[in-house]
Amino acid sequence: MRSCVAYFLLLLLLATNGYAIWQVRCLRAEITALRHRLEAPRSPEPESVVNTARAALAALRSGRVREARRELERLEGQIESMSHLASQRRAALQTQIIQARQALAGKSEEAAARIERLLRELSHTTPEEAAGE
Helix, strand or coil: CHHHHHHHHHHHHHHHHHHHHHHHHHHHHHHHHHHHHHHCCCCCCHHHHHHHHHHHHHHHHCCCHHHHHHHHHHHHHHHHHCCCCCHHHHHHHHHHHHHHHHHHHCCHHHHHHHHHHHHHHHHCCCHHHHHHC
């Protein structure tokens, strides 16, 4: 009788061990799926949009017109991909980018002013705060 109980306990121990191993594998699969979701590309952060606008302005001020155009194109792509911007705000910002590009073809001072205005719009600063910087 004792040997039957011992075999039963051994069988029960093996079953619980197998179940624990199965649970660990399931947990690892869920963790892997979660990591893949977290590593997926996200939409650009508002701060990176502001940094792109600042880079365009810095490139324009230093006379690197091609780089300024590239930054404006990159900025336009970032704004298009931002889903949380309202459609009216996105349209207004895209209009400002187009105007800055057109001004870039003409006078660089006018382009710099337009990009500064766009930068203030993106960073939510008032003209007084921008003059203080």
